[in-house]
Amino acid sequence: MKCEEVVEAIPLYLYGEVSPATEEAIEHHVAGCAACAKEFKLRKAIHSALDAHEVSVPAGLLQECRGELSRREMTPRRGWLHDFLHDGFNLRIPLGAMALIALGYFAARVTGPATDGPNQASLENAAVSSAIRAIETEGSGNIRISLDEIHRREVTGRLDDGNIQRLLLEAARQESNPGVRVESMGVLKECAQSSPVRAALLNAAAHDPDAGVRLKALEGLKAFAGDPAVRQTLAQVLLHDDNPHVRIETIDVLTSQRDDAMVGILQDVFQKEDNHYVRNKVRNALEGMHATLGTF
Amino acid sequence: MASQADEATLIRAAQRGDGEAFEALVRAYDQNVLRIAMNLLRSPEDARDIYQEAFLRVYKNLHAFRFDCSFHTWLYRIVTNICLDHLRKRKVRREEPTVVETPDGLLDRMEQVAQTGPAADPERHAWNRQLQERISSALEDLSPRERMVFELRHYQGLRLRHIGEILGTSEEAAKNCLFRATQKMRTILGEFV
Numbered sequence: 001m002k003c004e005e006v007v008e009a010i011p012l013y014l015y016g017e018v019s020p021a022t023e024e025a026i027e028h029h030v031a032g033c034a035a036c037a038k039e040f041k042l043r044k045a046i047h048s049a050l051d052a053h054e055v056s057v058p059a060g061l062l063q064e065c066r067g068e069l070s071r072r073e074m075t076p077r078r079g080w081l082h083d084f085l086h087d088g089f090n091l092r093i094p095l096g097a098m099a100l101i102a103l104g105y106f107a108a109r110v111t112g113p114a115t116d117g118p119n120q121a122s123l124e125n126a127a128v129s130s131a132i133r134a135i136e137t138e139g140s141g142n143i144r145i146s147l148d149e150i151h152r153r154e155v156t157g158r159l160d161d162g163n164i165q166r167l168l169l170e171a172a173r174q175e176s177n178p179g180v181r182v183e184s185m186g187v188l189k190e191c192a193q194s195s196p197v198r199a200a201l202l203n204a205a206a207h208d209p210d211a212g213v214r215l216k217a218l219e220g221l222k223a224f225a226g227d228p229a230v231r232q233t234l235a236q237v238l239l240h241d242d243n244p245h246v247r248i249e250t251i252d253v254l255t256s257q258r259d260d261a262m263v264g265i266l267q268d269v270f271q272k273e274d275n276h277y278v279r280n281k282v283r284n285a286l287e288g289m290h291a292t293l294g295t296f
Numbered sequence: 297m298a299s300q301a302d303e304a305t306l307i308r309a310a311q312r313g314d315g316e317a318f319e320a321l322v323r324a325y326d327q328n329v330l331r332i333a334m335n336l337l338r339s340p341e342d343a344r345d346i347y348q349e350a351f352l353r354v355y356k357n358l359h360a361f362r363f364d365c366s367f368h369t370w371l372y373r374i375v376t377n378i379c380l381d382h383l384r385k386r387k388v389r390r391e392e393p394t395v396v397e398t399p400d401g402l403l404d405r406m407e408q409v410a411q412t413g414p415a416a417d418p419e420r421h422a423w424n425r426q427l428q429e430r431i432s433s434a435l436e437d438l439s440p441r442e443r444m445v446f447e448l449r450h451y452q453g454l455r456l457r458h459i460g461e462i463l464g465t466s467e468e469a470a471k472n473c474l475f476r477a478t479q480k481m482r483t484i485l486g487e488f489v
Contacts, residue, residue, distance in 0.1 A: 011478035015449055017456055017471065045489040046481060053431045054451050057334045057343070062327060065347040069322065072352065178306075179320035209302055212323045244453050245328065275453040 001025045006036050010043045015276055051280050159191055172200045178210035185213055189220025198224060202233045205250075211243040218249045225257045235265050244275040251278070255285045263291045303367055311359055318358070322351055325368070328452070329375050336379050336447050337386075338432075346382065350375045365461065372462045376444055383440035427488060434484040442477040445470050 001009075001022075006029045012018050013026050030040045134146040157164040171184035185204055188197050204217035214237075224230045231254065238250045247269075254262055263286065270282045270293050286293055303324075309317035326347065333346035353374050361370055435443060444463065448454045449470075454462075460470040 008475075011475060011482075012471065015456075015474070017449075017474075042486060042489065043478075043482065046478075046485050049427060049485065049489055050431060050450060050481070053428060053435075055335050055338055057327075057330050058340050061334075061340055061344065062330055065330060065344055066322070066326065068344070069348060069351055070319070072348070177316060177320060178302075179316050179323055182320075182323050210320075210324060212320075212327070215327070276449075277451065277453040 001029050003029075003033060003036055006030065006033070007039050010040055014043060014047050016274060048280075051277075159187065165191070165194070165197065169196060169200050172204060178208075178213055181208060181210065181213040182216050185216035185220060189216070192220045192224060198227075198230070202230065206233050206237055211246055214241070214243070214246050215249055218246070218253055222253050222256065225253050231257075231259065231262075235262070238265065238269055244278050247273075247275070247278050248281055251281045251285060255288070258289075260289070263289060267291070267293065304363065307358070307361065307363075307367055311361070318355065321354075321367070325371055326351070329371070332375060332447060332452060333379060335451050336443065337382055342382060346375065346378050349378050353378070369458070369461050372448075373464070376448075376462055380440050380444055383443060430485055430488050431481075434481045437480055437484065438477050442473050442480070445473040446477040449474055 006026055009018055009022060009026055013023060018026070030037050131148045132145060133148060134144075136144040138144055155163065155167060159165070165188075168184050168188050171180050172188060174180050174184075181204070185201065188200060192198050192201055198221070201217045201220045205214050205221060208214050208217065218234075218237075221230050221234070225234075234250050234254050238247055238254065241247055241250065251266075266282050266286050266289075270279060270286065273279045273282060283293060303321075306317045306321050310321055329350055330343055330347050333343035333350075334340065337343060337346070350371075354371060357374075361367070435446075438446060441463070445456075445459055448459045448462070449456065456470045456474065457467040460467040463470065
């Protein structure tokens, strides 16, 4: 490669956006050309200076944003009805009266005259969800429907209440709803000194399919960065998690404690990591530990 | 991140009006959305506006999401469009000053959001401050599109191919944009670093 081609390619090289062949050619050229080596060093210094310019999100802003959003439109299917009830005051009474008349008319057509007999179907839909399991038509003309019902209950208590903790741990394992798992982690991290809770946080950090849940679990494990079991699990997370934000958080937790045993793992990550930001984090951590980037 | 199958289930549920599924989708991505907005606009107020606007747009348009691309790409398209609008408006009004007057006197908003850590060495602190100012000025010098490509590549770590997809352009065009951005920064920062 010629000098001008190398100089042009250096920025993309630093982002890992050139082919392996070009990468090799640049390295080879820079090793033998003082002018290009100087330019390379300068570009690298600019690159690192820009890393330090990243602004972190102020504490509490995320929670504020979430709160504000949930107060606005998080309740689905509210749109026209909500607008009508709040803004359509002038039309509300006459339209409401018409709606009631129409409802009565259609209800009478669909249900027929009311009966007080023992076989009348009765379903209260408040806080109940149900799944139909079987439908049979009986000789008398009745229809027999078998259904499973799940009733919603509310339980209130403090975090040190064993039942509350048990339910939170249950929620942390609830596979179907990552939102519930995130909430659960957010609460449980306040009592991570308890072994079952810490085990749940470790399990979530290593295995939860949702990155939001894993990040929340990592927050809870920060205070236990010195615990060997925590470090061992987090080292695995760093090596295998597919989400760069999770890997970044994991590096922060792991490097919050001086531990020379981390050097090998960080070097390993540095070699195979393709996310520039994570690589940079690892490089800074290794430099902070006065360790080399490669194992050589 | 949820597996693609899990995410598709969540999206379909949210499309049917399931509020919890929508919330789960928001929570899977909102930290990154806020991080992009904060880093690009360097103002908690603007970042908050972008967060709200982005997720309201997602909420209103989710029914039209047809799985033609990943949800991540679709969401980032929305977010980058809103951020680009903000950046363009800022260019038009020639940048807000970072120093604003408050009842307690002059306040540098960059100080509020910028670097943490004590400045044990005043000389080093002064140099760092100058460097940060230079970088801010270099970033302001970029066109909104260059700034966006730079943000997504340098700070968010996205590949140029993905950035092209988000911005509705080719990988080559994103590469050229990144190249121009780095050249401009080389010119401004070259003698200082």
